[in-house]
Amino acid sequence: MQNLLNRAVLLRSRPRGEPKLSDFELVESPVPSPGEGEFLCRTIYLSLDPYMRGRMNDVKSYAQPAELGKPMVGGAVSEVVASNNPAFPTGSFVVGSTGWQAYAVSRGAGVRKLDPKAAPLSTALGVLGMPGMTAYVGLLDIGQPKPGETIVVSAAAGAVGSVVGQIAKIRGCRAVGVAGSEAKCEFVVKELGFDACVNHRSEPLVPALQEACPKGIDVYFDNVGGDVLAAVLRLLNPFARIPLCGLISQYNAAELPPGPNLFPLLANRALVRGFIVSDHGDRFADFYRDCVPWLREGRVRYREDVVVGLENAPEAFIGLLRGRNFGKLVVRVGADPTAKSC
Amino acid sequence: MQNLLNRAVLLRSRPRGEPKLSDFELVESPVPSPGEGEFLCRTIYLSLDPYMRGRMNDVKSYAQPAELGKPMVGGAVSEVVASNNPAFPTGSFVVGSTGWQAYAVSRGAGVRKLDPKAAPLSTALGVLGMPGMTAYVGLLDIGQPKPGETIVVSAAAGAVGSVVGQIAKIRGCRAVGVAGSEAKCEFVVKELGFDACVNHRSEPLVPALQEACPKGIDVYFDNVGGDVLAAVLRLLNPFARIPLCGLISQYNAAELPPGPNLFPLLANRALVRGFIVSDHGDRFADFYRDCVPWLREGRVRYREDVVVGLENAPEAFIGLLRGRNFGKLVVRVGADPTAKSC
Numbered sequence: 100m101q102n103l104l105n106r107a108v109l110l111r112s113r114p115r116g117e118p119k120l121s122d123f124e125l126v127e128s129p130v131p132s133p134g135e136g137e138f139l140c141r142t143i144y145l146s147l148d149p150y151m152r153g154r155m156n157d158v159k160s161y162a163q164p165a166e167l168g169k170p171m172v173g174g175a176v177s178e179v180v181a182s183n184n185p186a187f188p189t190g191s192f193v194v195g196s197t198g199w200q201a202y203a204v205s206r207g208a209g210v211r212k213l214d215p216k217a218a219p220l221s222t223a224l225g226v227l228g229m230p231g232m233t234a235y236v237g238l239l240d241i242g243q244p245k246p247g248e249t250i251v252v253s254a255a256a257g258a259v260g261s262v263v264g265q266i267a268k269i270r271g272c273r274a275v276g277v278a279g280s281e282a283k284c285e286f287v288v289k290e291l292g293f294d295a296c297v298n299h300r301s302e303p304l305v306p307a308l309q310e311a312c313p314k315g316i317d318v319y320f321d322n323v324g325g326d327v328l329a330a331v332l333r334l335l336n337p338f339a340r341i342p343l344c345g346l347i348s349q350y351n352a353a354e355l356p357p358g359p360n361l362f363p364l365l366a367n368r369a370l371v372r373g374f375i376v377s378d379h380g381d382r383f384a385d386f387y388r389d390c391v392p393w394l395r396e397g398r399v400r401y402r403e404d405v406v407v408g409l410e411n412a413p414e415a416f417i418g419l420l421r422g423r424n425f426g427k428l429v430v431r432v433g434a435d436p437t438a439k440s441c
Numbered sequence: 442m443q444n445l446l447n448r449a450v451l452l453r454s455r456p457r458g459e460p461k462l463s464d465f466e467l468v469e470s471p472v473p474s475p476g477e478g479e480f481l482c483r484t485i486y487l488s489l490d491p492y493m494r495g496r497m498n499d500v501k502s503y504a505q506p507a508e509l510g511k512p513m514v515g516g517a518v519s520e521v522v523a524s525n526n527p528a529f530p531t532g533s534f535v536v537g538s539t540g541w542q543a544y545a546v547s548r549g550a551g552v553r554k555l556d557p558k559a560a561p562l563s564t565a566l567g568v569l570g571m572p573g574m575t576a577y578v579g580l581l582d583i584g585q586p587k588p589g590e591t592i593v594v595s596a597a598a599g600a601v602g603s604v605v606g607q608i609a610k611i612r613g614c615r616a617v618g619v620a621g622s623e624a625k626c627e628f629v630v631k632e633l634g635f636d637a638c639v640n641h642r643s644e645p646l647v648p649a650l651q652e653a654c655p656k657g658i659d660v661y662f663d664n665v666g667g668d669v670l671a672a673v674l675r676l677l678n679p680f681a682r683i684p685l686c687g688l689i690s691q692y693n694a695a696e697l698p699p700g701p702n703l704f705p706l707l708a709n710r711a712l713v714r715g716f717i718v719s720d721h722g723d724r725f726a727d728f729y730r731d732c733v734p735w736l737r738e739g740r741v742r743y744r745e746d747v748v749v750g751l752e753n754a755p756e757a758f759i760g761l762l763r764g765r766n767f768g769k770l771v772v773r774v775g776a777d778p779t780a781k782s783c
Contacts, residue, residue, distance in 0.1 A: 160708040161679075324703060337503075343707050357699035361666060364715035365685050366502040371713045373706035 103130040107170040107200035108412050113157055117351045117420065122155070123171070123413040130202045138187045140177035140195070140203045142432040145409065146224035147173070147416050147424075148258070149322075152350040161375050170198040171412075174229060176213065176220045177203070178436065187212065192437070194223040199412055201432055215437040218394060225258050225427035226401040227390060233344060233376040234262035235386040238320055239270075240379070241342035241372050246271030248317035249336075251308070253327045255296055256283035256402075258427035259344060262390075263320045264293045265399045272318075275311045277304075277327050279422040286425070291400055304330035315339075323348045329359040339369040351420055402426030445472040449512040449542035450754050455499055459693045459762065464497070465513070465755040472544045480529045482519035482537070482545045484774040487751065488566035489515070489758045489766075490600070491664075494692040503717050512540040513754075516571060518555065518562045519545070520778065529554065534779070536565040541754055543774055557779040560736060567769035568743040569732060572600035575686060575718040577728040580605050580662055581612075582721070583684035583714050588613030590659035591678075593650070595669045597638055598625035598744075600769035601686060604732075605662045606635045607741045614660075617653045619646075619669050621764040628767070633742055646672035657681075665690045671701040681711040693762055744768030 104127050111124040133139045154165040154172055165172045175198070179191045187193060187207055195210035197203035213223050225231060237259075244250050250267040254260040255276025264274035264287065276287040276296035284296035295311035297304065308316075308330055315336035321328055325348030331341075349356055364371065393399040404424040406415040409432045419428050446469050453466040475481045496507040496514050507514045517540070521533045529535060529549055537552035539545035555565050567573060579601075586592050592609040596602040597618025606616035606629065618629040618638035626638035637653035639646065650658075650672055657678035663670055667690030673683075691698055706713065735741040746766040748757040751774045761770050 161710070328703075343703060346704055346707060349702070349704070355702040355704060358701050358703045360691070360697040360700045361670075361685060361713065361715075362688055362691070362697060364713060365688060365717075366715070368503070368715045368717055368720060370715075371703065371706060373703075373708070373710050373712075375707075375710055378710060 103202070104128075105130045105200060105202045106409055107198070108409060109169060110155060110165045110167055110171050113155055113167070114351075116353045118152070118155060118413070118417055120413050120417070125410050131204045133181055133183050133204050136184050137204050137206050138179050138182035138184045138189075140175075140193060140197050140205055141180045142175045142177050142197060142201050142203065142409075143192075143435045144176040144221045144224055145173055145199055145412060145430040145432050146175060146228070147406075147412065147419055147428040147430060148230070149345055149347045149350060149419060151416065152420055170200045172196060173199050174224055175203075175432070176223050178433075192220055194228060199409065201409060217391060220435055220437055221403060221405075221429055222394070222401070224429055225403065226262055226394060226399060227387065229376055230258035230427060231262045231390055232379070232383060232386045234259045234266060234320075235390065236376060236379040236382050237342035237344050237374055238263050238266050238318070240382065241374055242318040242320060242340050244270050244272045244318050247273075249273040249275060249312045249314055250318045250320065251275045251277065251312065251316050251331055252320040252322070253277040253299075254322035254345075254347060254422075255287045255293065256425060257322065258401075260320070260322055261287070261291055261401060261426070262399060265291055265393075267318075268292055268294075269393065269398055273312070273314070275308070277308075277323075283425060286402065290402070299327055305333055308334055318342070320344060321346075324358070325349060325356075332359050332361075332363040335363050335367045335369050337367045337369075339367055341369065341371040343371055343373040347420065404428045406430045408432075445544070446470075447472045447542060447544045448751055449540070450751060451511060452497060452507045452509055452513050455497055455509070456693075458695045460494070460497060460755070460759055462755050462759070467752050473546045475523055475525050475546050478526050479546050479548050480521050480524035480526045480531075482517075482535060482539050482547055483522045484517045484519050484539060484543050484545065484751075485534075485777050486518040486563045486566055487515055487541055487754060487772040487774050488517060488571070489754065489761055489770040489772060490572070491687055491689045491692060491761060493758065494762055512542045514538060515541055516566055517545075517774070518565050520775075534562055536570060541751065543751060559733060562777055562779055563745060563747075563771055564736070564743070566771055567600050567745065568604055568736060568741060569729065571718055572769060573604045573732055574721070574725060574728045576601045576604035576608060576662075577732065578718060578721040578724050579684035579686050579716055580608050580660070582724065583716055584660040584662060584682050586612050586614045586660050589615075591615040591617060591654045591656055592660045592662065593617045593619065593654065593658050593673055594662040594664070595619040595641075596664035596687070596689060596764075597629045597635065598767060599664065600743075602662070602664055603629070603633055603743060603768070604741060607633055607735075609660075610634055610636075611735065611740055615654075615656075617650070619650075619665075625767060628744065632744070641669055647675055650676055660684070662686060663688075666700070667691060667698075674701050674703075674705040677705050677709045677711050679709045679711075681709055683711065683713040685713055685715040689762065746770045748772045750774075
């Protein structure tokens with residue numbers, strides 16, 4: 100392995116506001132050798148997710164900040180290419196938090212083996228991974244949708260939102276998306292089977308949502324906060340539930356903006372509950388048991404936005420925070436030997 | 442009864458912003474006679490509560506608005522002075538929604554009989570009535586405090602807040618109040634036994650709360666919203682719970698102000714849940730069973746702010762929304778034959 104070159108994207112500076120390309124740095128170094136009990140991962144797919152923006156800040160939140168001068172944190176699918184750990188032999192495929200780099204050494208903590216026959220490897224970063232699990236736990240455990248209820252989800256064409264609406268349909272609900280372009284809205288309705296989708300960039304939100312939700316809103320799975328959340332609050336039904344999954348609209352804000360007036364929560368005895376998927380690991384087996392057949396039967400579909408080359412990760416990530424991606428954003432860092440075609 | 446004169450405070454106009462005396466009108470009329478199955482209530486104590494401000498607006502919220510030209514809505518303790526209903530004989534004492542008037546006819550819907558030996562009659566409007574029950578349900582069922590946790594409550598010297606903190610102490614928690622004057626803060630700590638109380642009018646809120654809550658905030662029982670809520674959010678502990686009981690700070694606002702940024706809910710996986718006590722009638726028996734002995738044993742204490750004369754109700758109510766009352770605000774409309782002294 101000593102002859103191979105590793106490549107990594109380091110966090111070079113902490114952005115104030117929107118990240119710039121100069122906040123990242125691509126560096127090369129020798130590929131590390133696995134020590135006792137360790138194994139070497141060759142990254143195939145790197146996941147890019149909105150939560151990473153928070154890790155770039157020097158603020159202790161639910162997780163430690165990413166360190167300056169170290170590879171950016173992130174989940175990835177890898178092939179084990181050298182191993183001193185019998186649980187992760189050479190040739191196995193794994194998913195874990197190995198960061199924005201081409202090679203990484205692991206001891207196996209937080210790493211899960213993948214069966215490449217069960218589903219395409221990249222799905223371990225999306226529909227069958229953290230985003231899918233986030234949708235499952237947030238919608239079912241916190242949102243507690245009942246058949247016939249209306250579920251609204253923002254960032255509906257994204258990795259989490261697309262799964263939220265499809266599970267809502269499986270549970271007999273009306274699923275309404277909010278997305279940022281006509282093309283995304285069309286995809287959400289025609290490909291994913293949502294009942295309606297509102298384009299928040301072109302339509303006045305409250306009347307458009309009202310038309311899409313003639314019986315009001317029972318569950319709002321929020322990925323974005325901001326104007327969409329404020330509009331939804333005006334259409335809540337009594338005893339509505341709002342799983343608060345993300346606030347993407349403010350992740351680049353230098354100063355936190357005010358939030359929505361909370362009177363509708365009072366009048367409707369509604370609930371807002373923040374959640375972090377990593378608290379809900381005990382539900383992964385249920386999620387996987389349900390979601391693999393949904394995927395096989397075509398009841399849950401997904402779209403990926405694949406960027407090629409680790410060097411393009413910073414630009415793709417900046418675009419993600421602007422809503423430029425279309426589907427689950429992944430970076431193909433290295434060859435996928437299980438893929439049918441390149 | 443035809444010789445007696447009834448007096449009532451009608452809602453004359455719907456205020457925009459703070460209510461004015463001219464939004465109310467005191468009128469006289471003959472005392473009504475109870476028909477078949479009805480009984481006549483002579484009002485002793487009228488309750489004044491912040492929720493009444495919402496009823497003055499022409500907006501359907503969780504309850505219908507008060508009607509223009511009709512007596513203002515409100516709970517009261519009364520003596521039955523004539524009866525065609527054997528369940529409520531003459532001479533019995535009752536609490537019910539009989540409105541801002543000296544006499545009212547009822548069929549018994551929503552009316553509860555009182556035992557004047559169990560506790561002073563006026564407590565049926567405060568510590569043993571709707572406000573006490575609100576504190577009990579909001580703190581225990583929604584806040585779910587655990588021993589050793591820190592509970593903060595706003596409007597801590599008021600009818601609801603004072604009970605919240607005392608129940609928190611009974612449950613082995615640290616109880617911290619927020620109130621609007623030094624005198625109220627002193628009362629909350631010295632008379633009610635809270636561990637600390639912050640004067641939101643004189644102290645910079647975040648550092649004062651931080652000092653009062655060295656281990657952070659686990660439950661915030663919110664009666665006021667606004668700046669206090671925003672400050673509390675900065676000090677939340679992971680998995681904190683916020684029973685949202687009221688938003689008094691904005692009840693007089695002509696336009697709803699923005700709310701707090703909700704990022705702390707996400708980072709701390711915290712919950713905000715609006716609630717209305719009338720949804721929780723099934724818990725009244727538990728509340729009463731617990732609270733009567735607490736009161737007898739002096740573990741829950743209360744303070745009343747008694748205004749004399751129905752004609753003074755509008756001014757007292759306007760003062761309530763400004764925080765001028767000190768303790769549970771009631772209007773003595775008629776003589777209390779069970780009181781030891783006047």
